[in-house]
């Protein structure tokens with residue numbers, strides 16, 4: 241296909257109608273394309289492509305905006321000046337204000353505080369390999385909380401324990417205007433040593449994926465590789481699957497329950 245560049249050159253520069261306007265019609269879109277590519281998302285944050293799957297009998301608050309997404313839950317683009325360079329550094333779950341938020345695994349409260357716009361009131365937990373059964377430490381951050389959690393820094397929590405209430409702090413007055421956007425933003429980081437320094441941002445679905453017991457080979461049909469079956473706790477405190485050490489950060493309802 242050696243002829244192609246010559247043909248393109250002819251078309252742009254040597255064509256009888258290669259006026260200034262004609263050349264611009266080719267060159268400006270090319271320049272814009274290069275500009276867009278150079279502003280691509282920060283390395284390390286990108287869509288992983290994992291799909292959460294909730295068991296049939298569970299009704300769980302689902303993902304509104306996945307990790308690595310370039311858009312908010314309403315489809316609007318994330319600004320490139322935001323943390324993460326316009327790529328979502330966690331997952332969003334749309335929730336009514338005051339919804340109880342659960343420790344995704346046993347762990348320790350390591351930090352809490354109130355940030356400004358886009359951060360809001362937050363809580364950090366640290367989970368040891370013993371807490372999760374994973375070969376690394378996990379840090380989890382719950383954002384946009386309704387109020388500062390009462391749990392003290394250093395407090396131990398068990399898996400599924402209510403650690404905070406969801407809210408919309410840090411979302412009012414920006415893109416979402418006066419009403420804000422009540423939701424949980426959950427960030428997770430993997431740490432090989434347990435130290436925060438040296439930890440790296442990870443899609444929470446990767447944590448769920450790696451913490452889930454691997455299906456037996458006889459399972460038919462085998463689950464698709466990019467799906468993650470989400471372990472959860474019901475509103476009455478029943479964990480599924482039994483004995484799971486990692487759960488969804490919001491309780492699920494059983495479908496057969498009466499409301």
Ligand SMILES: [Zn+2]
Nearest residue numbers: 330331332425
């Ligand atoms: Zn978010």
